[in-house]
Amino acid sequence: MTLVLKGVSKTVGGEVHIHPTDLTLEKGTMNVLLGPTLSGKTSLMRLMAGLDVPATGSVHWNGEDVTGMRVQDRKVAMVYQQFINYPSMTVYDNIASPMKLVGKSKSEIDSAVRETAELMQLSPMLDRKPLELSGGQQQRCALARALVKNAGLVLLDEPLANLDYKLREELREEIPKIFERSGSIFVYATTEPEEALLLGGNTATLWEGRVTQFGPTPSVYRRPVDTATARVFSDPPMNFLEITKQGGKLRFGKDAAVALPDALSSLDDGTYTAGFRPNHLELSARGPDAIAFDTILNVTEITGSETFVHLDHHGARWVGLVHGVQTLQPGQSLDVFLDPSRIYIFAPDGTLVSAAQYAEAA
């Protein structure tokens, strides 16, 4: 079972929604489409499902060209952010409906419905109507309907966006287990990097209608191929600043030059964009190589166990995430430290020159 997109694109009224895209999704894999609103996640899913016909390129299912084939004739299940259930049917019948359509036996349907309901924590509500359920329960009912029929391709378009935080957390833990058992190809669209990481599997990052990278989720996170991918796959956003390397010296923005750290010794002379994640900024130097930056603290946000610091570094806005509860005054100057092994180097056009050293090891 594979889904292959070959040079698939989509144009609406002269405006490009999806640039030509090649993508191969294998049997039994979880594939996350990660990107901000309007980056093309839903457009790409609709092309995969056959809800839209691509402007160019073709879609192949198990080697067969299914471009233009109606969605009804394909083994596809889709769940949207706005949950859709039959209001006049009980939860049981809602979950059973996709199986009845394909003519399964009564006992087969019953065991599948009960198993899926248990997984979705809907067992006590099987006799109720969808409108008697909370929003979260309604969405779980819609998810159950997509899962129960064992479609080869299950497309989930931000399915947890309308749910309570804790329920989302529980379902994020459950969904990878469900998909492991089903053997289907899952495609899951989200705007949230943390959700992608929790789901694991593979991630395709989307930016302005382009898939910027596709690969195992942790490796896309730790080795982003360009600044667009790094930006999409970092929450809070990755911090950037311009650096210049000349001989044995390295200059960060307008700061004084420092001796070139070992971690960046292979870099050619020139100007680059350095990127680093908020959680790698620290309030004290961890090693002798740590680089110090003087910043002004704009705002702190305390989560209980950690503190977000919003910083102004010579006009650039940075975010840091540090351990513990830090009592700091907005407006104060603050020295922050960065281990050079945490720095990503990008060329002026945004492509990755070298991944952070720690990421190569992780």
Place this chain on the structure above:
Amino acid sequence: MAKITLDNLAHSYSPNPSSEEDFALKELNHDWVDGEAYALLGASGCGKSTLLNIISGLLHPSQGRILFDDVDVTNAPTAERNIAQVFQFPVVYDTMTVHDNLAFPLRNRGADASYVAQRVQQIARMIGMEEQLNRKARGLTADAKQKISLGRGMVREDVNALLFDEPLTVIDPHMKWELRTQLKSLHHEFGHTMIYVTHDQTEALTFADKVVVMYDGRVVQIGTPQELFERPAHTFVGYFIGSPGMNLFEAQIDGKTAKIAGVPVALGAGYAPVGGKVQVGVRPEFVHLSDTGIPARVTRVEDVGRHKVIRLDVEGHKVSAIAEEGAQIPDGASHITFDAAGINVYADDWRVTAKQEAAT
């Protein structure tokens, strides 16, 4: 800005409530201190929207009073309470420009034109919409419209309080950071009394000075983010705050020692005899893999980027631990230990105070 007092307040949606179960909001006495930023946090159906609607005047409580600066406003309609509200979904006038949408609350109150012009500019800069001031709201994306709603909520400086009901639900993660930070700086600058309703712990904790955690119609804890993290007053607070939430273990307590899964565990503090259903709560941050301690089996390791979540099984119960980004999970890890400082004791779901704590 005003102090808001809830006096003996409760609400039931049924006309003749007979028991506590019938109350969506159980009896509550509380002062919202003038100029503080509060978050009202809980799962859907916990009563937080009921409480917000009573404060704003959309709902008349079945019992008790609500006072703004000691003046009883229980029977005052919303319009007389002089509050600004921002809802989950954008409320904007499509046919008006962004500028006129933002100016609306000021013009409505007869503010003079030069003040309106200057204030609208200031707000537009804050929400990052200076470029779009002269275009009509129609056709803007949902998050742009919600930014207008936020801006309009904050445009008046003379309101008693600002109420937010899940205002960032429709906003992209990156923009959430921006807007939350802006709200926070605004709060520092103007000292509005703010009440922010959300089911998202990150939003609640990062926004508020004090978080009010609600569960089943009841306020279970009011505290700083640090207090909620370190000393959850109720097992629900332990579960709801933190990701993953606090682990709970059935235990027997004897002075300074707990017995968990048959293994003695040092509590780091002494406890008087505890009755009822006794549990020990430990957040995943304070659970460590070890070759001694409580027997545990690693079932799964999740790489969440900046750290790892280790899922374990302890006598058939699910337990989570958090390890650093680069941490290796040792092969022989067959037990867990706790940081004594991270242990709390619960009796029938409510936290039990340790002896030293009670003495100080």
